[in-house]
Amino acid sequence: MSDKKIKISFIDLPLLIILLIFMVVSVLFIYSGTKNISSLKYRFLNQIIYGSIGLIFGIFLLLIDLKKINDISEFIYLFGIFLLILTLLIGTRVRSSKSWIRFGPIGIQPSEFMKIFYILFLSKIISLYQNDDKYRKSIKFFFIALLITIIPVLLILKQPDFGSAFIFLLIFITIGFFADLNSEMLILMIIMGIFIFSLPLLRVYIKIIDTSVFIKNIIFSNKYFLIISLLLIITGIIILLISINFESRLLMRISIIFIGVGLSLILSIIADKILADYQKKRLLVFVNPELDKLGSGYNIIQSKIAIGAGGLFGKGLFKGTQSQFGFLPERSTDFIFSIIGEEGGFLLSFGILIMWGIIYYKILSLIKITTSYYYKIVLAGIFGYFFNQTILNIGMTIGLMPITGVPLPFISYGGSSLMTSIFAYMIVLNISMKRYSVS
Amino acid sequence: MKNKVNFLILFSIGVLILFSFRLLNLQIISNYNYLISSIRNLETYEPIEPLRGLIIDKNNIILANNRPLWKIFLIKKRKNFSEVDQQLNFLQKILQFDYSSLKDKYERISFGDKIFISQISDEKVLAALLENSDEYPDIRCENSYYRFYPFGEIMFHLLGYLGPINQNELIYLSKKGYDRNDLLGKLGLEKYYDEYLKGKKGKKALKTNATGQIIDSNIVYEPENGYSLRLSIDSRLQQAAFQLLQGYRGSVIVTNAKTGEILVLASSPSIDPNLFISGMTTEQFNQINNNPDNPFLFRPISAEYPPASTFKIFMSVLALDSKAIDTNTKFVCNHIFQLGDREFKCLGRHGLLDLEGAIKESCNIFFYNTALKTSISTINQYARILGFGKASGIDLPGESNGFIPSSEWKINKYNEPWFDGDTLNISIGQGFLLVTPLQMNLATAMIANEGFNYLPHVVNEIVDLNTNTVIHKIEPKIYLKSNIADWVWKYVKKAMKKVVEEGTARYGGTTAEIEIAGKTGTAQSMGLPHSWFTAFGPYENPEIVITVMVENSGYGASIAAPIASILFDMYFGNKTLEQARLDIQKAWYKKYLKLISKGLKPTDDE
Structure with missing residues (x-):
């Protein structure tokens, strides 16, 4: 008491x-x-x-x-x-x-x-x-x-x-x-988070500001982004393999960033599909x-x-x-x-x-x-x-x-x-x- | 961990400082701008519609006035159109409106703005609407007025009607203070005097909330009602004239020879202007638009016709004045006139005639002979002096010029020289010559006044009925004045009196009250001929000029002249239409006996 x-x-x-x-x-x-x-x-x-x-x-x-x-x-x-x-x-x-x-x-x-x-x-x-x-x-x-x-x-x-x-x-x-x-993973997570939102926001912004058809075609094409992300992931895996071979921590970090960004771009395409236009606009x-x-x-x-x-x-x-x-x-x-x-x-x-x-x-x-x-x-x-x-x-x-x-x-x-x-x-x-x- | 804590302390202080500066910026530095914005959110200005000026006739009988009307608006209170679907469905049970175009408009306007849906003039519908107002909270009902024309189709062309302003009109009228929601006079006086009639809008400050509900309103300045028009039109005569034209296509013009005032300007067939205001169905509109009789045409001032034999009186003026013939000149009428290998005919076989006889009997042969003594250029010149071939400048829109041919024109148009045969045709008012009934009336007035006439006008005064002050008075103004010798006019006038007394109009041109002088005309046309009669009276001191033109109806003497006679009798005897008809019949019997005693047959021919 x-x-x-x-x-x-x-x-x-x-x-x-x-x-x-x-x-x-x-x-x-x-x-x-x-x-x-x-x-x-x-x-x-x-x-x-x-x-x-x-x-x-x-x-x-x-x-x-x-x-x-x-x-x-x-x-x-x-x-x-x-x-x-x-x-x-x-x-x-x-x-x-x-x-x-x-x-x-x-x-x-x-x-x-x-x-x-x-x-x-x-x-x-x-x-x-x-x-x-x-x-x-x-x-x-x-x-x-x-x-x-x-x-x-x-x-x-x-x-x-x-x-x-x-x-x-x-x-x-x-x-x-x-x-x-793990600070590297935390940072990677933040970077990935930013990249995941990049595409939906970019696209809705382009839609609002009304730019040239050429730019629109590029930005709205999932194909381009898929190719870019696959390239990033493949590059990342190659660097990863090299880093394992040379036991280099630096190369390993770089490879993880490549893979992370590549993955987040793919997630970004998915996010763009999931998010409604109004939700994207609200963020922008x-x-x-x-x-x-x-x-x-x-x-x-x-x-x-x-x-x-x-x-x-x-x-x-x-x-x-x-x-x-x-x-x-x-x-x-x-x-x-x-x-x-x-x-x-x-x-x-x-x-x-x-x-x-x-x-x-x-x-x-x-x-x-x-x-x-x-x-x-x-x-x-x-x-x-x-x-x-x-x-x-x-x-x-x-x-x-x-x-x-x-x-x-x-x-x-x-x-x-x-x-x-x-x-x-x-x-x-x-x-x-x-x-x-x-x- | 301590470092991390210190870092976050600094970080959060940093963010809070940033936010504080933002607040400082919004609330202290930019406070004024945001305050203005918040007031602007709240306050909207709305115009207060002025009452449109009335149109009244010379005896203050109302021809166009304003009746109460309720305008129905949809206020934007919601983001999506689908949210008002139910309300509109409910509303549709009470009144009809175009549902399809609303969605698009709804999504374009800002919150609190309104879209016009429909209007109600029927108080029963309004009551039904208000009764269920809980069902459609987004609908707002505003008091307004609509234009009403008590005389309906009798004055359609003359008064015109009001319609929504269109894009093209808005482009040049926006400088004059019109805006897209305004109504605009579309025809007749409503159009010609729109700027006087419409008045000035007032301004109202409304406090509305975000859903467009009005919380408070006050008047910034009052509207100024439009000026009213007092016409020279005599609605009693106009009504009679329109009635007399029933079943025909044609026009009647009655003007005051001493002032240029227009008493009657009737056009048939016509349209009830009230249909435009209350909104007509597409079916109705198509019916009017596709009517082969063209009810939109304002025949007295816009339609052009060959003047036919009425032109002979003007030919006479020019022939005498230009000394092509004199009063002693005589020609023989043998029914047929030979020019080269072409034959030109007369309706009768008049024998030896002087000019007076030729006018009286409307002999073509006499005028063919006269035509050969003059030329198209002289005819053209004199026709212009008499006012043909140009618009008079009457205070109404849509006046036509008519047409006087010339040899140059014919070469340009048909690549053919001017033939004497063309002159022959012109001399009896056929061929290329085209006149409007108004021009005919004005030229007749010139004969009646012996050499001049007055500018025709429908409006006598522009008045402010609130204060009963005359803003603008239209004074009689000389329109045409010629140097043609007095005796010429007197001669022709006398011949025109003979036309009515014992000439072609001896049957139709009978009046009980006064002596009149006139000229018939029967213009060849597809089907029955066009019937003309133009006359003035009293003969000694001409006061009014009446011109009647009836399309495809028959002889001038049998169709047009009786109409004019009745109007003369109504005017001078102040009679009703029925009374005038009766009196004229009596007068005709008297005249019939007189004519018989003179050995004249009251025939119908020219």
């Missing part, structure tokens, strides 16, 4: 205050964004309910010994995978994605909860080898970690929810970076929203107008014309930061950035301070989750990032997203309290 009392007083107060501020801001701006839409006007109430439930479970996570969760994290992970499969089987389709499972009036989005399940499980696996640097850095272990990542990623892609899947990959890269996973239009003014560019244009029109002090709560008169799309979910920008002005939106900065700083500092390797990896994963998702979301609203449709943690409307954020946050607070008890 006395132990727990001590722990409560060790709680990181600034982080707790920020959490509460975020939740208040969230409810206010969800209300502001939806009060004129009769079918959505009780969203703010839902958010309060979800937030309260999240906090209740969160207190449990705050006080529990995380080691206990560590013990069962593989089951939690498998449970998450089960939920994701269930989503594909019995999920409800909202717009074009099947991301929800409905239980009566309550809908949950397993891909959100999976983020935290995944972080806990991957951290556990990595921390098993915390003293075996060599194995952790091996290609074999890289692929084991990748496998853990790729299973939820593929299940989420199937929904399809590209934004969430992308977040998993970013979390993986962040954890991999901290946990010293932030560069110049005018290219698709009525389609995907519309959201960015309206979001920038909203934020820009806010000025220093904002137009005042419930007084933004962009939000109140419906020009801002998705304004309680993906684009909630735009209302904050319009109605709260630079002061509030910059304030939100500062508070996120504090959260990042606190988590990263905690990685330095905490002695447990497992905690370090968990914190790194949570940092990856918060950082990448906020940057993608806010970046999207101010036109610096493509439209990925990821929610802003704590603030965007959505029970699953909100609870997941709260749980992750509570784990951070839990670990931050531990440092005192440990020392």
Whole structure:
């Protein structure tokens, strides 16, 4: 008992205050964004309910010994995978994605909860080898970690929810970076990722800007790209054989890059077939929203107008014309930061950035301070989750990032997203309290 | 690991600084521009349509006015056209519209913009539409007006009608403030005076939300309604004239000889202009368009005909004035006139005749002889003095020039010299000569006024009916004035009186009220001849000139002259059509007895 009392007083107060501020801001701006839409006007109430439930479970996570969760994290992970499969089987389709499972009036989005399940499980696996640097850095272990990542990623892609899947990959890269996973493979993975998106984006761009037929014929011909990728792969294999002969690590790296790029070009052709035009455009239009003014560019244009029109002090709560008169799309979910920008002005939106900065700083500092390797990896994963998702979301609203449709943690409307954020946050607070008890 | 943490701390601070600068740029530096954009999102300006000016006749009877109409628009609130499919299907149960072209338009316009779907003038349909308005939230209904012409086809050509502006018209009219949604006068006065009638648009500032729903609106400036036209037209006479033309193709023109005012400008067959406004079916349109009687043709001013014997009065003027003949000149009519190996005929066998007798009896032989004493160039010159061969400049679109041949023209066109036979034909108003009924009327007015006439006009005043002020008044203006000697005119006038009293029009040209003078004409044509009659009255102090032209109907005396007579009687006796008809019949019996006593037979021939 006395132990727990001590722990409560060790709680990181600034982080707790920020959490509460975020939740208040969230409810206010969800209300502001939806009060004129009769079918959505009780969203703010839902958010309060979800937030309260999240906090209740969160207190449990705050006080529990995380080691206990560590013990069962593989089951939690498998449970998450089960939920994701269930989503594909019995999920409800909202717009074009099947991301929800409905239980009566309550809908949950397993891909959100999976983020935290995944972080806990991957951290556990990595921390098993915390003293075996060599194995952790091996290609074999890289692929084991990748496998853990790729299973939820593929299940989420199937929904399809590209934004969430992308977040998993970013979390993986962040954890991999901290946990010293095979750096060459990490880099290769990033390069391949870039190349996979190159062709679909190039093609949709060419389509929009309308160039000469000659260039179009080349770019839209799968044959050319197939030949190029096969040449790259063959060259790579030849270099690989030579490198084995000469036992040259350098040549081996080069060969792997060749093969990787070649493979990713083939994947790129497949990606081009899978991705719909609007999805490609969404990834592209932030560069110049005018290219698709009525389609995907519309959201960015309206979001920038909203934020820009806010000025220093904002137009005042419930007084933004962009939000109140419906020009801002998705304004309680993906684009909630735009209302904050319009109605709260630079002061509030910059304030939100500062508070996120504090959260990042606190988590990263905690990685330095905490002695447990497992905690370090968990914190790194949570940092990856918060950082990448906020940057993608806010970046999207101010036109610096493509439209990925990821929610802003704590603030965007959505029970699953909100609870997941709260749980992750509570784990951070839990670990931050531990440092005192440990020392 | 510490280095990695430090790296990420720096990295995330870097990203946050970048984002902060972006916010600074958007919200502080470019704030004004985005504020303007956000206001522009919200506020749209819409024109407020002015009321088009009325058209009223000389007695303030309304000929064209505005009736309430509701325009139905589809507002773009959704990304894809398929999302409004259901609404449109529902709407289609209530009103008809062209569904097929909507999809394309829908995908081209921006959010909040609107597409015109249809219009409703029937209040019952409107009620049905409003009753179910929940079923189609993307549909907006706007108050407007449509043009209505109470006289329908009676005034079709004269008033014209309104139609949507087309691409070609827009190119040159856009400078004058027209835009693509405007209606434009397509014919007649609606076209000629469009700039006066249409008025100036007002401007309305609308606050709309992203789905195009209007939140607030206020007027930036009020529209200015169009000016109204007060015509010289007497709708009572116009109606009678049109009725008299029923079943015929032809025209009736009544003008005031002392002012140039046009009282009647009737053209038959005609079209009900209200069909254009309410939208006609393709079938209806094709029926009108393919009608061999060409109802679109505004016969009084646009159709060209050989003037036939009516031209003899103008030949007389020129022959006397150019001294080709004098009042004592006499020729013998033996029914046939020999020129070389060609024979030219007269309808009668008139014997020895002077000019007055020749006009009275409409003797061809006399004019053939006269023709040989003059030349085509003289005829051409005098025809121009009398106003033939050129448009008068009446305030209506589509006026034709008519045609006066010349020897040069014939050489150019047929590579053949001008023959005397051609002159002979011209002398009796046949051959290459073509005149419009309006030209005939104006030339007749010149005879009536003894040497001059007035510029014809349909509009008397352009008025602002709101303030009851006259914006522009059309004063009588001399159109043609000649130096031809007075006695020549007097001589011809007197001969024209004889035509009606005891000449070719002694039957048809009867009036109960006044003495009139005129000339019949029967133009050869495929089928029945064209029937002409042009006359003025009262003889002593000519006030109005009436020209009647009826295509393929019969003799001038039997078809055209009676129509003119009835109109004279209606005008001077202020009678109804039926009353005039009755009175003329009585007058004719009186005249019949008188003619019998003189030993004249009331025949129908020329």
